[in-house]
């Protein structure tokens with residue numbers, strides 16, 4: 001399990017958290033703000049009612065209420081297709097409402113590439129049930145047994161009878177279904193609801209599988225899309241937070257007179273929570289810059305960056321988890337003809353979303369509304385409720401597209417910060433971070449070290465395999481912000497970090513007779529408000545562990561003089577995995593030969609190719625990368641990729657291709673450039689100059705995608721899986737080009753120059 | 758010290774009262790005029806999310822003082838074209854389904870529009886050079902280049 005949802009936080013836990021928070025603040029004597037006046041939010045829809053999921057309008061069009069969100073990967077269209085399919089309705093007539101806590105059930109938000117795999121499946125079930133009920137009602141009205149009726153674009157009719165026809169609008173328009181559903185009682189990703197109807201068989205699909213265009217695109221290119229940054233409310237103030245200059249520093253004294261010259265600027269200060277508001281946004285920014293604060297000077301909490309990986313190796317183990325164990329690894333290792341071992345290192349990485357997070361909050365007495373770009377708006381609502389000391393049903397969370405989201409980024413903190421600012425000043429507050437907050441203060445993807453050993457027999461087959469990761473947990477703070485101890489504001493007001501423990505091991509299908517796969521986490525570097533606190537970043541720990549695992553397989557292939565594709569196939573028998581690896585190699589025109597056996601020792605650039613293969617929760621991906629490495633500068637151009645991708649049934653091939661392209665580019669960026677730099681007391685990657693990402697001039701020339709559609713297999717996720725093989729494929733291609741094995745990401749020119757002469 | 762500044766934005770003139778003439782144009786557009794575009798990405802001239810045209814030249818409004826825009830014709834993405842009268846780049850970006858989050862879009866379309874005005878048929882290398890430095894965190898680089906090349910190849 002690489003991406004398990006940490007245990008569901010119950011409503012009771014949230015309330016307990018709120019109580020703790022109030023006590024803490026009460027003791028500090030700082031929380032003096034009474035709740036402002038305001039109406040209560042509507043109660044949330046419940047999973048057991050068909051009406052919570054589907055509404056039929058007078059014109060027969062349908063709205064589906066989806067408890068996840070789409071950040072631009074086309075999930076809403078895929079869901080519309082699944083719903084339209086079951087309802088036998090044109091897809092254009094299905095509207096999808098997402099991520100509003102008053103209108104959608106909590107399906108976990110965007111999480112773990114489960115949008116179609118899990119979220120969509122419930123929508124399919126409920127759409128099938130809606131169709132069944134509509135046909136049943138039509139049958140009653142027409143006096144025809146429902147099994148004799150057919151549906152065509154939302155019109156129920158008796159074949160061959162021009163009179164016996166009723167549209168969905170005529171049957172139910174604007175009225176409730178009032179039907180009960182079965183559901184499994186699990187809110188979040190794992191929620192499953194269904195009625196009596198059995199959804200269609202894949203061979204009956206007409207809408208699913210079609211390249212239906214995305215719906216959000218036109219608004220975006222014509223500047224008509226509304227982002228959370230664009231939400232405006234009457235009387236709204238603009239807020240800015242003031243982050244500590246050094247990690248762990250607390251404000252000791254604040255001189256409010258330093259911002260007196262700025263019209264309407266006000267200070268909000270509770271313990272370490274420090275912000276300003278002003279009627280004009282530029283004034284809030286100036287006030288944040290001008291505010292005179294005396295900070296404490298704590299012990300620098302971080303290791304020297306160059307010794308990060310040694311720190312990880314030496315640090316005590318908080319949790320060790322063996323995820324897979326088969327046979328007797330050590331005995332087989334002892335009997336092996338040859339044992340090979342290597343270690344790989346991955347740095348902290350930042351979401352570095354395109355814009356720093358923004359949220360708008362309107363906190364009134366007894367209730368609040370928060371507009372958030374968090375990809376898990378129901379949990380953001382819970383977090384806001386907990387920090388305000390309100391029951392969750394008194395807070396209305398409204399998801400509005402944010403400036404990029406690849407997991408638990410800074411949006412989760414912004415929602416809670418905005419709510420506290422609004423509560424303190426009694427006005428609606430729009431809060432946006434500054435660039436350094438997007439880079440330095442977002443939760444980070446964890447740094448890690450991976451040690452792998454393999455025993456090979458005389459024939460060069462792997463007989464024993466041991467994979468162990470050691471690193472920061474992938475969830476110092478939870479992957480969502482439902483509890484204040486998982487937020488910066490909570491920490492700054494006195495709640496200590498309650499680190500969750502999680503990492504992961506590679507998911508692949510190699511037939512190693514003896515294997516052990518384990519991970520270990522180390523303590524967080526700082527126990528609260530750490531700019532290096534970790535949480536989920538797209539494909540949490542997937543890039544790390546598969547960089548290690550798939551580089552190592554390549555090392556074994558090279559050590560045995562084998563071709564990298566042939567060597568993998570030698571250890572694979574699962575038919576889908578074999579097909580994916582073969583498809584990638586074939587499309588790439590892969591030449592069978594050991595890697596690094598055809599190096600050009602003299603040209604200006606050295607060219608090479610590499611492959612990596614992975615699984616993720618049912619999805620199988622193989623990537624072939626072709627690179628050119630500049631001999632002078634050491635710079636790598638990842639020139640061409642071939643991606644073979646099997647995620648079971650494909651809902652929308654165009655959307656899928658675009659999502660894969662995005663992963664390949666972001667994955668390349670992370671492999672070649674990305675590393676959060678820090679000093680012992682602060683993060684020094686604070687903007688795009690100090691945290692470079694892949695430039696447009698470095699774009700691959702081609703990304704060639706082979707989609708393997710398996711209609712008979714339930715759809716698995718596609719939002720993230722193609723991210724995880726990228727670094728290994730590039731690293732393996734660099735080895736082929738140069739003969740140099742890189743075991744540390746990022747593959748910067750400096751790193752390459754240092755080892756490749 | 759409030760100063761009155763007239764801005765000509767997307768064919769309309771607006772008078773605004775400004776306390777700080779050094780205030781970036783971005784805040785005049787977003788906050789004083791209430792336009793949803795352009796976006797704040799970095800405030801440092803490093804990403805392009807705030808790009809507008811001043812007299813047809815692409816500038817980063819986050820690092821252009823409002824006072825410097827006083828007499829210029831300011832065009833935002835909303836003024837570049839509309840669904841009824843789209844700029845060819847908007848058509849191409851829509852057809853290629855370029856944006857994921859789309860927060861970066863001003864940078865790409867506005868910079869490319871200025872580039873194509875200077876050089877109507879740029880080579881791939883010229884496109885990449887002209888756009889270098891703009892950011893897209895979602896990684897839509899390939900689709901961006903496809904869309905711009907589509908327009909660059911039109912007669």
Ligand code: FES
Pocket residue numbers: 796797798799800801802803804805806807808817818819820
């Ligand atoms: S916001 Fe202006 S360049 Fe980034």
Ligand code: FES
Pocket residue numbers: 354404855856857858859860861862892893894895896897
């Ligand atoms: S589409 Fe999200 S940053 Fe470009």
